[in-house]
Amino acid sequence: MFADEYPRFIELSELTPEWQDRRKDRRDAVEQRSRMNERYEALFASNRDIFDGARVLDLASHDGRYSFAALKTGAAHVTGVEVRQTLIDRAQLAFDFYGQEPETYRFVRGDIFEVLAREKFDVDVVLCFGFMYHTYRHTELMYRLRNLAPRHMIVDTMVTRDPERTLKLIREPDVDDIRSAAPDAYSVGRVLVLRPSVSALQLLLRAYGFEIESTYDWKGRLAGRPPVPGVEGYAAGKRVTVRCRSREAAEAAGWESVAPLPIGSGPRPHTGGSEWTATPPPTQLGWRERVNQTLAKVTGYELRRTSRKR
Numbered sequence: 216m217f218a219d220e221y222p223r224f225i226e227l228s229e230l231t232p233e234w235q236d237r238r239k240d241r242r243d244a245v246e247q248r249s250r251m252n253e254r255y256e257a258l259f260a261s262n263r264d265i266f267d268g269a270r271v272l273d274l275a276s277h278d279g280r281y282s283f284a285a286l287k288t289g290a291a292h293v294t295g296v297e298v299r300q301t302l303i304d305r306a307q308l309a310f311d312f313y314g315q316e317p318e319t320y321r322f323v324r325g326d327i328f329e330v331l332a333r334e335k336f337d338v339d340v341v342l343c344f345g346f347m348y349h350t351y352r353h354t355e356l357m358y359r360l361r362n363l364a365p366r367h368m369i370v371d372t373m374v375t376r377d378p379e380r381t382l383k384l385i386r387e388p389d390v391d392d393i394r395s396a397a398p399d400a401y402s403v404g405r406v407l408v409l410r411p412s413v414s415a416l417q418l419l420l421r422a423y424g425f426e427i428e429s430t431y432d433w434k435g436r437l438a439g440r441p442p443v444p445g446v447e448g449y450a451a452g453k454r455v456t457v458r459c460r461s462r463e464a465a466e467a468a469g470w471e472s473v474a475p476l477p478i479g480s481g482p483r484p485h486t487g488g489s490e491w492t493a494t495p496p497p498t499q500l501g502w503r504e505r506v507n508q509t510l511a512k513v514t515g516y517e518l519r520r521t522s523r524k525r
């Protein structure tokens with residue numbers, strides 16, 4: 216398993232006291248290893264087809280463990296963007312430890328919004344892990360990502376379990392925590408962030424030209440196993456992993472189209488192949504949903520809410 220093969224990232228987080236996470240709920244080494252292994256399977260191993268030779272942009276790259284994972288899954292180059300220098304230093308130590316060729320990676324220190332506004336990136340795959348709930352500037356983020364025109368993007372994020380399209384306002388409990396959202400030019404002391412619901416995430420992605428190809432089937436992966444440490448959020452549906460592709464890139468490449476997801480539908484499960492469960496069978500749908508489903512198929516848009524009561 217990935218974390219067992221490359222334990223240095225976890226060792227560094229455990230061994231270096233000045234870098235230790237202040238939060239009381241910080242993950243211990245066992246939990247980190249389990250989380251890293253499970254996430255590797257969901258985020259990388261099951262998406263191997265898009266990493267081969269890819270140029271990858273890893274937003275909020277933290278200590279570089281998932282940038283490194285991208286390289287080990289076949290990426291040709293990875294650029295990590297991280298606001299905290301201590302984390303970039305830690306990434307550098309781990310990359311040096313494993314003898315990773317310097318020409319295959321680059322870490323940029325800075326706020327994601329500033330970096331995306333000032334730098335040009337030539338990328339095939341964007342990793343947006345653990346950031347969609349660290350900002351309230353979702354439209355700006357999506358605008359920048361759209362302009363990057365990556366072939367694929369994988370989003371891994373905490374979500375609210377609200378079936379409506381909502382963004383829940385949350386105050387970061389501790390901005391000095393190395394896992395937290397960083398203050399930006401518009402923060403006055405406290406840092407406020409918005410956590411999306413699954414429907415809000417779907418809409419954000421689609422509105423900026425990303426088609427959802429699949430959502431990782433965490434429930435299926437964890438079913439029938441004793442509780443797996445470090446991935447409780449996924450098991451409880453409080454965190455999702457979504458693979459999407461640029462509509463433009465798909466059209467240019469002549470890829471088969473992906474049916475849009477009806478509002479409020481569960482995501483297409485993704486277990487590693489291209490196996491998707493599209494919409495529920497028509498017999499289970501009421502007349503409103505059937506009309507909406509047809510409209511969505513024909514127009515590519517969902518024109519109104521399903522019949523679910525407000």
Ligand SMILES: C[S@@+](CC[C@H](N)C(=O)[O-])C[C@H]1O[C@@H](n2cnc3c(N)ncnc32)[C@H](O)[C@@H]1O
Pocket residue numbers: 274275276277278281296297298299302325326327328344345346349371393394395396397399
């Ligand atoms: C929850 S961690 C996610 C780390 C990693 N991507 C993952 O999924 O495990 C969030 C990371 O984002 C970084 N971060 C937060 N706000 C940022 C910003 N505006 N620009 C760049 N990095 C940021 C934090 O320093 C932290 O390393």
